[in-house]
Amino acid sequence: MDSAFFVFLFHAAMKSRPNITSIIRAAIKTIKVVQADIASHIATDPDEAFSPVQMTRTGKHLLTIDKIAEARAQVTLRIELKRKKDELQFLGEEQLDPNENVHDLRDEDRLVVLVDMIDGTDLLARNLSNWCSAMVFLDPQADSGDKILAAFVGVPNDGIYYACRNHDFPYKYQFNASNRKSRHISLVKRTVSDVDDIANATVCFYGQKCSRVSTIMKTPFFDELPEKSRFYTIAGNPMMIKMIRQEYSPVDAVFDIHGQWPHDVVAGAYIAIKAGAVYSPIGSSLNSIKHLEEGLLRPNDKNRKLRYVLASTERLSRQLNHMLRKKDSVPS
Numbered sequence: 001m002d003s004a005f006f007v008f009l010f011h012a013a014m015k016s017r018p019n020i021t022s023i024i025r026a027a028i029k030t031i032k033v034v035q036a037d038i039a040s041h042i043a044t045d046p047d048e049a050f051s052p053v054q055m056t057r058t059g060k061h062l063l064t065i066d067k068i069a070e071a072r073a074q075v076t077l078r079i080e081l082k083r084k085k086d087e088l089q090f091l092g093e094e095q096l097d098p099n100e101n102v103h104d105l106r107d108e109d110r111l112v113v114l115v116d117m118i119d120g121t122d123l124l125a126r127n128l129s130n131w132c133s134a135m136v137f138l139d140p141q142a143d144s145g146d147k148i149l150a151a152f153v154g155v156p157n158d159g160i161y162y163a164c165r166n167h168d169f170p171y172k173y174q175f176n177a178s179n180r181k182s183r184h185i186s187l188v189k190r191t192v193s194d195v196d197d198i199a200n201a202t203v204c205f206y207g208q209k210c211s212r213v214s215t216i217m218k219t220p221f222f223d224e225l226p227e228k229s230r231f232y233t234i235a236g237n238p239m240m241i242k243m244i245r246q247e248y249s250p251v252d253a254v255f256d257i258h259g260q261w262p263h264d265v266v267a268g269a270y271i272a273i274k275a276g277a278v279y280s281p282i283g284s285s286l287n288s289i290k291h292l293e294e295g296l297l298r299p300n301d302k303n304r305k306l307r308y309v310l311a312s313t314e315r316l317s318r319q320l321n322h323m324l325r326k327k328d329s330v331p332s
Contacts, residue, residue: 020164023137023150026080027162028173031133031154034073034117038124039156041065050125062094063125069117069133070094077113088113093263096300105140105297111149112138114299116263119237122208129156134237134267138296147293151270153241161187161241163274170244170274190276193249196315199226201252203320207233212258221323236260240268240310244275252312257282257324259305262295269310278317282307282324 041049042065052061070092078088089108093116096103105112113135118124120131133154139147150164163170169189175182195201203225207213213233216222225231232239235254242251256265269292273279279288284307286294291306298304309324311317 020150020166022081024162024164026077027135027137027150027152028160029080030073030076031117031135031152031160033076034069035133035154035156037072038065038069038118041068042124063121065124066094066118066121070115073115073117073135081111083111087111090115091299092116093119093261096261096263100300102298102301105138105299108140112140114138114263114266114296116237119264130234130238131156132238132241134263136263136267136270136296138293140297144293145287145289148266148270148289148296151267153237153267153271155238155241159185161244161271163271167274170271187244187275189274191245192243192272192275192277193245193252193312195249195252196313198316198319198323199228201312201316202230202232202250204232204235204239204251204254206235206256206258206260215258224323236264237268240265240272240277243272243277243310243312249312253310253316253320255282255309255311255320255324257307259307261305262292262299265306265308266292266296269308272310276312278309278311278314280309280311280317280321282309282321 049063049065051064053064053067074090074092077090078084081088087110089105089110089112091103091112091114116134118131119134123129124131133152135152137149137151139149146165148165150162152160152162154160157175159175160173161170162173169191170187172185172187173182174185205212205216207216235256239251239254243249243254269279270289273288279291281288281291284291291308295304295306309317309320311320
């Protein structure tokens with residue numbers, strides 16, 4: 001083979017290989033642009049922003065603001081990453097209908113990004129602050145345990161938290177404050193709390209629906225919670241990010257026994273793991289990162305919803321897992 005052919009192969013490989021630096025820049029730009037669009041749209045015409053445009057097959061209303069945010073994210077990411085449609089597999093939450101054919105990404109050779117630009121639309125609609133924008137980049141053909149390239153959670157009026165495969169700890173892109181320049185802050189490892197006993201812990205569980213709260217109240221887990229424990233019925237990516245301490249740590253553990261979709265879990269969990277949190281899949285022998293990967297590779301498979309405990313310390317993780325694994329605590 002002549003040298004020109006080898007040069008062609010080299011450039012083709014470089015083009016297809018995900019570049020972490022470019023991914024970080026593109027993700028941050030996209031989250032900033034989309035969140036600015038969201039704020040502007042709501043301020044201009046809130047009735048139109050939260051008007052339903054269609055009913056999904058799961059019975060969920062797709063709102064105008066969801067559709068606009070996802071479309072803007074896709075366009076911005078492609079421009080920033082300089083990748084054409086056949087070079088980037090973009091999967092937004094609104095595309096991941098569990099009643100459609102399952103997306104199987106195991107043989108996908110493109111860069112994959114799974115996004116949920118408004119994680120907590122119902123909270124945003126009620127002007128509650130516990131919502132975020134979540135994004136995960138995946139290389140399906142990488143070795144097991146290395147498939148997640150980077151994860152991002154953008155918290156409005158705070159910053160964008162992110163972690164990458166080749167970094168040992170997470171970072172935060174701090175938004176402008178008092179006209180100071182935005183900057184990247186290194187969040188050194190062990191930035192989660194050191195609470196290691198359920199009696200002193202603040203625990204979060206996805207229980208916004210009555211059926212979920214009812215299930216927990218009927219289990220041994222709820223009966224055994226110490227009186228001093230704080231128990232909040234909201235979880236997912238936003239609360240996982242609240243586990244990461246800077247001046248303080250308001251959350252010590254997040255769990256879900258029913259199962260959440262990967263786009264509602266992976267970004268926050270991956271970042272928290274990099275900060276020192278302990279992720280334990282309930283009822284699975286897979287380790288933490290591989291368990292997250294398995295969910296991402298079939299992101300709308302009802303059988304791959306993630307049941308987990310994410311805790312600040314190993315001891316707290318063991319306590320919660322022991323309580324949740326007792327007879328009748330974990331729904332089948």
